[in-house]
Amino acid sequence: MLRAIAITKRFGRTLALDGVDFEARPGEIHALVGENGAGKTTLMNVLAGSLAPDRGEVLLDDQPLQAGSPRVALEAGIAAVHQSPMLFERMTWEENLALGGFDTGSELLDLEAVATRARALATKLGFELPPPGTTVENRSVAERVRLEVLRALSFNPRVLILDEPTSVLAPSELHAFLDLLRNLRGEGRIVVLITHKLAEAIAVADRITVLRRGRVVARTTATETSEEKLAGLMIGEIVTQPDAAAGRLQPGEPVLQMENLSLADRTGRRILDGISFHVAASEIVGIAGVDGNGQTELVELLAGVRKPSEGKIISRGAMAVIPQNRDLDGLILDMRLWENLILARPLREQVTSHGWLNTSRAIDLSRELIVRFRIRAPGPETIAGALSGGNRQRLEVARAIASQPLVIVAHNICRGLDLAATAEVHRRILDFAAAGGAVLLISSDLDELLAICGRLLIISRGKIRETSPDERDPERLGLLMSGARD
Template sequence: MPEVSVREISKAFPGVRAVDRVSVDFHGGEIHALLGENGAGKSTLMHLLSGLYRPDAGEIQLDGRPHVFLSPRAALAAGIAMVHQHFMLVPTLTVAENILLALPGRSLDVVRRDVLAQRVRELAAQYGIAVADPGAPVATLSVGAQQRVEILKALAGEARVLILDEPTAVLTPAEVESLFRTLQRLKHDGYLIVLITHKIPEVLAVSDRLSVLRRGQLVATKETASCTADELASLMIGETLAPPLLQAAPGSCPGTAARQPGPSLLTVEKVWVHNERGGVALREVSFTLCAGEVVGIVGVDGNGQSELAELLIGLRVPVRGTVRLREQPVTAHTPASLRAAGVSLIPQDRRQEGLALTLSIAENFLLNAHLLATLTPGYLLPPGTVRRFAEQQTARFAIRTPSPTQPVSALSGGNQQRVVIARELAYSPEIIVAANPSRGLDVGAARYVHHTLLERCRRGAGVVLISTDLDEVLTLSQRVYALYQGQLLGPVEPTAGREQLGRMMTGAWAPA
């Protein structure tokens, strides 16, 4: 008998049927992968299962008995926990306090902080998950560290069903392997693991069975061993995908013949940058970006990637060193001056940094002072001009929406990313800083982002690709660096491979 089943379950939001009469079984002692495009209904289905939403129709069964979850706590009491793609931690609380929220106990129990901290360390050791100091506020942690706290919090609640939404997005190869070993141990102990992911190689490597959703409906449930990567990609998208990119030859964009790089667009020379607390975030960072090339920079979150992106767009000023654009030193290191000089940024967190979620798609297109000045040279916003521009960008970047007046928050993650890219590339920048541009995107949306960046590269732009996704960096880049504790290691050729880059990302690498 299945441990968990959903029967004819449905959930609708205004203007969209997110989950449409889905029936699927999940068995204890298995890793069950859930695949689909952005907006296919994967997260909504799991939100129903974990008590965050209530279904409009259908039912959830545990061991054959119907259950109704009025809250995530009710689902957790029944043994179901979920690690969300967008974290559900309380940022003002410490690591230990966040995990305490999942531990069994009574509201009037006395909590000893030293005992709690030791309990957190024991849990981390038990599951092989490295977490920060239990007393550290969550708001001070990197994205990767916060995700590890989320995973440990879910395990601490004594759940027997663990739902993981994109759990490897911010992990190094070694951490991914460690996580998969943990999941395999849990599976062998009888746990049910539901893995939501866009990474087909991970599905093929770790899952036992898989289910594919498309536009809210169940397309297929299969044994993983019987599937191929191309078959899964086609099931997810419902059409033939654009061909995957081939790894670039040195000095060329993928898909082109090897060539000499163009003139220098950006030079960073021995730059030091401080973080918010006055400590060193970047130390003696040096690299050059030429026209027509992609320079990849990998690293575990929290090693200076955010500060580097902020430096390149003018949100941080170097305390030492020089930044040059087209061989000329940058004298006014501000976002306005750098954007005017042709620098754009695709931020790593589209929801927090790239979009105003309460505004419409059209209004988000206008959140660029350089672009706004081009469209509206006066003090007024001509509605006709704004509407035509929004419709053009929506069509050009294939954003799925009934109207540009729709709130951007109503879009799927992939379409939200297209809005960001459409805005940032609208004025044909020469230097594109792309921070984790495909994080959380399905295979079709990720390939769209990659093809878009490389098309700009072929037109003569340069791309600084800052990413935690090794496959993305190895596929797109001509030279690869790694950021470790604020220092830039490398460069190496993309043929160096995942193992060497993994060592560079963790500081266990020395140049030959």
């Protein structure tokens, strides 16, 4: 049995965990749910030895584990997969996995043997690995998470802790992954699943623990609860989803156009292959696809980070881009909240005069945005890296919308957000479009796209096609995302 007893952890003025008790038994999947900032990831890091608690202890089979030692936790059989992948970006995926349990232990590192063992496990899990010798920095977030799962399982752990593992999986991959968790349970392992997807928790978990504001507020089972009850326990209130406002939007003239847009890599392989589409004012256009089919490259083209091999992009106004990797591309984690917010030129121009930054005005503006967008933080001087993942995402959204662009391009904007935060972001996006803004929403979450998008496009192997209304069922869309042809 894995047990955490009276765990308390404080970060400055923030009490992340307040006397939390948690236990998980061999041969069970235990879901840990809660809103953003509830303390789930902090508890995970304590269990995995990444953080030492201020008070309390962790036991495995009634034996206390050394606090704050990931090595001791791993040697005891506790492996963790973090929401933000913790890989060496400039190293190949084989080298990253060799740092796990795939290493053969010989004096000379045999990357070919590592790759063979990793591919065998990946096949069992139902997904493919990148081409040989590919560096991690060139892979999608979904591929990074898969590599983290592989590396964790390579240690043959007794306890596997997963932080939002399904948030980047396509519908075709989800069932296989949940079956994998059931298989691990059948082998007698403990699986701790941290998730915001309550339907998944109910479908796969034996027991569910609910955290709210650093405290355990409920312990229940899938048969004793429902999505609505769990949402109420997590948030303390009933979460109302946005109505079908997207259907009432009246699109105007096109303000963002792609014309025969192509992008080739160094070998000449087309990552994007002659795509053409437009987004109009007062419209939300969705692009659905399995990660790694050209979405990241399309976002980078729109952000101006890359240049197309062929074709052109026409934008009739200012554009704000919200990248999917908030920690690497969206924010500077060592900077304060107000500093991150004024990285957007329109916001910076509001607080500068004749080239001089007015710090007090910048802090006041940031304080206003923190309140307006419900970012849970002590104040504008807080370091961005101290926020929970969900609150970092709110910070990105706040910066984009407050910049008052004509177009917002958002990539997996609600990855890792709880129900209330997701509903809030969707309302903000719908309000932005209703006020005349254009939104291009790129996501691997079909529920999100179906909820708020007008037109829906599918991207697969670098090509894009528009779906018809009669194709808008998850099974059909999942097939199209996976590359099925008409």
